[in-house]
Amino acid sequence: MPQTDLPRSGPLQTLEFRIDATQPATRELRVCAIITSPEDGDVELFLPTWTPGSYLIREYSRHLSRVEAFEAGTEQPLPCLKVGKNRFRVEAPGDTRIELRYRVYAHELSVRTADVDSCHAYWNHCCVLLWPIEQTDLPADITIEHLKDWSLSCSLAATPARANALGCVASTLRARDLAEALDSPVLIGSTKRLEWQVHGVPHAIVLDGLGTVAPPPSLTTDLTKIVEQAASVFGDSLPYEQYVFLALFADEGYGGLEHSDSSTLLMPRTALTSKAKYRDFLTLAAHELFHAWNVKRMRPVEFWNYDYEQENYTKLLWLMEGWTAYYDDLLVTRAGLMSPTDYLATMAKNVQNMLSAPGRFALSLEESSFDAWIRLYRPDENTRNSSQNYYGNGAVAAMCLDLTIRRTTGGKYSIDDALHSLYRSTFDAGRGYELADVHAAIEAIAGAEVVEKLTEFVMGPLDPQLAELLADVGVKLTFRDAGKPFLGVAFRANTTTIASVTKGSPADDAGIAPDDEVIAANNLRVKPGNWQTLLAAVGEVAEPMQLLVARRGIMQTLTVIPTSGMGTAKLVVDAEASDEQCAARNAWLGEPSESQG
Ligand SMILES: [Zn+2]
Structure with a gap:
C-alpha cells in the first residue's frame, strides 16, 4: 500500500491515541488516549474481551497497568475509577479534554494478541485501545512511535513516518471507527515486504522473524494464483482496495486471523523450507484471504455489529x-x-x-x-x-x-x-x-x-x-488396515497414560478411562511408544485382553475385548473412473x- 496523506477530519470529533513502542525491551506499550468528555461530564471506556475471529473471552484487560487520567496537556489528575473488569470511568466536567495514560504488557505471540520485544512489535488493537463506550462511531487517529530502523505495516491509511526529537519515528494511522481500528493489526520490525497486484489491486506480504531463512522465489506468484482463485468464486472481483498478509515466523506456533483488508499468519519459519509445510503455509494464507469475503464482509446478521465485551452467539x-x-x-x-x-x-x-x-x-x-x-x-x-x-x-x-x-x-x-x-x-x-x-x-x-x-x-x-x-467425481473411499484389533484409546504423547477413550468403544465398555496409566497388556510391559507393536502382537479381534492399569495409584486389571477396527480413511483417484x-x-x-x- 502506498503511504498517503490522511484525509482531513470531518465535522465529527476525532479520537486520538498515541502508542509509544520505542522501548520494546520493556515488553510494554505506553498508550495515551485523548478524549473529550460528553456535555454531562464523565466518560466510561472499555477494552474488548475478545478478538473477532477467535471465539473465546480472553480478558485482555488483565495486561493493562497504571491507568491514570489527567486534564489534557497538564499533570492535573482526574479521578479514574475501575468500574468493571475491562471498564474505567473518568470523572470530569462536561467538554473536558482528558488524557488517559496507561501501559499494556505485550508478551504473547499469537495472531490475536500483542507481542513486543527487541525483534518486533505486533498487536491487535483489541488488546490496546481503551475506547469511550458511547463513541464507537468516532474516527480515530492512532499515532505510533517506534524505532527508526523498523518499518510499520497495517492496512489502515498511514502518514509517512516522520522523525521525532528522540531519534525515533512516528506515523499516524486513521481508523474510521472502532470496528475498523480493531480490525487492523499493526506489525513493526525489520521486516521484508513483497508487493504485487491482482486485477489491478495492490497486495503485499510482510515477512517478520524469518532470520536467515529466505522466502521461496515463487511466493508472490503462488499467492497471486490463490487470490485469483478466491476472486473467481465471487465473479472475479476483489472486495478490498488493498490487502496485506502480515506473516509472523517463529520457532514454533501456528495460527491465522482474518481481517477485512489484511490477515495475520503465524508459522514456524522452517515451514518455508519444506514442500509440504510450504503448502500448509499457502493453505493458511488461502484460508484467511477467503475470509475477506466469507466472515469479514458476508457474515451472519448476529455478527453485523460485534459486541466486543461479551460472547456473540451464532449457529453458523x-x-x-x-x-x-x-x-x-x-x-x-x-x-x-x-x-x-x-x-x-x-x-x-x-x-x-x-x-x-x-x-x-x-x-x-x-x-x-x-x-x-x-x-x-x-x-x-x-x-x-x-x-x-x-x-x-x-x-x-x-x-x-x-x-x-x-x-x-x-x-x-x-x-x-x-x-x-x-x-x-x-x-x-x-x-x-x-x-x-x-x-x-x-x-x-x-x-x-x-x-x-x-x-x-x-x-x-x-x-x-x-x-x-x-464416486460421482471418480474418487474412491477406502480404509487402510481395516479389520485390525481396535480398542478406542489414545495416549498422551510419549507416555502410557490414556488421553481419551472413544465412547462406545471396547475400552469404554471395559471401563478404561482417561488418566489411567497402562502398565501391561496380557502381562507384557507397556512402554511409551510400544503400544501399537504390542497390540499387533497380542491383540486379537473378539479375544479378551487383560490390561493392568494404575488408576489414582491403585492397580487394577481390566478385561477388554477388541473389535474389528474401521481402519484409516483414504481417498484415492479411481483409475477406472469414466470420462464423465x-x-x-x-x-x-x-x-x-x-x-x-
Ligand atoms: Zn477461519
Whole structure:
C-alpha cells in the first residue's frame, strides 16, 4: 500500500491515541488516549474481551497497568475509577479534554494478541485501545512511535513516518471507527515486504522473524494464483482496495486471523523450507484471504455489529469456518499448487477425524457453532465424544453439499454459485445473512431437496453418504488396515497414560478411562511408544485382553475385548473412473497441471 496523506477530519470529533513502542525491551506499550468528555461530564471506556475471529473471552484487560487520567496537556489528575473488569470511568466536567495514560504488557505471540520485544512489535488493537463506550462511531487517529530502523505495516491509511526529537519515528494511522481500528493489526520490525497486484489491486506480504531463512522465489506468484482463485468464486472481483498478509515466523506456533483488508499468519519459519509445510503455509494464507469475503464482509446478521465485551452467539460457524476450511485446500489445488492426490489425502484426514469421533452424533454442527465459546477453544478428553469440530467436519459437510449440488444440477452449479449468490443477496445489499438466506441461495440453483440435505448435515448427526457422493467425481473411499484389533484409546504423547477413550468403544465398555496409566497388556510391559507393536502382537479381534492399569495409584486389571477396527480413511483417484466422472473431478478440483501428474 502506498503511504498517503490522511484525509482531513470531518465535522465529527476525532479520537486520538498515541502508542509509544520505542522501548520494546520493556515488553510494554505506553498508550495515551485523548478524549473529550460528553456535555454531562464523565466518560466510561472499555477494552474488548475478545478478538473477532477467535471465539473465546480472553480478558485482555488483565495486561493493562497504571491507568491514570489527567486534564489534557497538564499533570492535573482526574479521578479514574475501575468500574468493571475491562471498564474505567473518568470523572470530569462536561467538554473536558482528558488524557488517559496507561501501559499494556505485550508478551504473547499469537495472531490475536500483542507481542513486543527487541525483534518486533505486533498487536491487535483489541488488546490496546481503551475506547469511550458511547463513541464507537468516532474516527480515530492512532499515532505510533517506534524505532527508526523498523518499518510499520497495517492496512489502515498511514502518514509517512516522520522523525521525532528522540531519534525515533512516528506515523499516524486513521481508523474510521472502532470496528475498523480493531480490525487492523499493526506489525513493526525489520521486516521484508513483497508487493504485487491482482486485477489491478495492490497486495503485499510482510515477512517478520524469518532470520536467515529466505522466502521461496515463487511466493508472490503462488499467492497471486490463490487470490485469483478466491476472486473467481465471487465473479472475479476483489472486495478490498488493498490487502496485506502480515506473516509472523517463529520457532514454533501456528495460527491465522482474518481481517477485512489484511490477515495475520503465524508459522514456524522452517515451514518455508519444506514442500509440504510450504503448502500448509499457502493453505493458511488461502484460508484467511477467503475470509475477506466469507466472515469479514458476508457474515451472519448476529455478527453485523460485534459486541466486543461479551460472547456473540451464532449457529453458523459451520459456514463461516467450515466452508472456509473447505475452500482453503481447494483454492490451493485449483491454483495448481497442490496435486489432486495430495488434496484427497488432506481431505481424507478430515474424513478420518469425522468418522472416528462419535461427537458428531452428540452435538450437531449448528450446536457446536453456538457452543464455540465453551467447547472448541476449551477442548478436553471428552470433546471427541461430546462435540464436533466445525472446521474439519464443517469442511466435510461443505464438500458433501458441493458434490450434492453438482450431482443434482448435472454439474451446472456448485457451492461456488451458492456462496456468490449469498454474498450478492446479503452483503451487497448491506445486511447480514440468516439461515433462510443460505437456504434461498441453495434452493435457487439446486432445489429444495438439496436444502434438505444441508439441513441433514448441519442440524442432525453428521453421517453423509460419502462413498456414493465421491464416486460421482471418480474418487474412491477406502480404509487402510481395516479389520485390525481396535480398542478406542489414545495416549498422551510419549507416555502410557490414556488421553481419551472413544465412547462406545471396547475400552469404554471395559471401563478404561482417561488418566489411567497402562502398565501391561496380557502381562507384557507397556512402554511409551510400544503400544501399537504390542497390540499387533497380542491383540486379537473378539479375544479378551487383560490390561493392568494404575488408576489414582491403585492397580487394577481390566478385561477388554477388541473389535474389528474401521481402519484409516483414504481417498484415492479411481483409475477406472469414466470420462464423465473424470470431467466432474476436473470441474471440481481444476485440471491437473502436467507437473502435478
Ligand atoms: Zn477461519
